[in-house]
Amino acid sequence: MPAQTRATATPLHLFNTAGPEDAARTLLTCLHSTRWARRLAAHRPYPDAPALLAAADEAAYDLTPDDLAEALAAESLPDLPAGTYAAAGTALRAAHAAYESRFGHVFVICLDGIPAAEALDRTLEGIRSRLANDPEEERAVTAEELRRLAGQRLRHALRGAGR
Template structure:
């Protein structure tokens, strides 16, 4: 992992920003992380990412949410029935109509077979939130997603 972090630390700022934007879709967040390089270890990078995420303004959060995909990757249709997919699409549409942005949730990487249930349960539970409360929940979910993506980015980086 050290080699991937060394790579991230050494690439030009604009290249680092572009890579970081794949983890959290706010340009302000990506610029902040790129500007504070080099990071001595993954823990320092993750701590900086958390701090930057906590400091996001409403417009930065809106930008990050706008850059997220509508639905997570799910198992092939043969493993997830069409009724389940229909329920997911309907729940997501209701969520997006209520809050004006895509539903985001940090899924457990250890149990991919449970992702559909996690998403459906999460959407249904969070549809009852007030908009301000949901923005805070979505911001926390995005922070968790960004952490997971940063770990993958560092692990996949080539020196």
């Protein structure tokens, strides 16, 4: 692709024309499930960003327990906002430790649309309320949160594409 065209190409066009491994690597930054990433990369090209987002969403509903475990292994707690008190960080780590002890994996939550000032409170509230879930119910909630996170991350990667 000529340099001038490459400079003006949309992120979606670059994704659609990337090699399969490069496309899968990009997708793995959104959701670390190899099967999910390969499935989406194999179905390129996508006509527009909404089509890719819909395909990503649909593929996320098909995650197996092994796919979820793979994705969860790559997740970490959300970053705390700058200026967060040490006590708040300690409370978050303690709540997360209780969650991980109960369910055996990292806590995930999609905070899309939540103001940064509310992120810590929402995360703590989410952990505390979800600790009451039974393991099967929490697996379903976790899968939904991963699906939402993947969509959020993919939208961020495609910002400006298809609009």
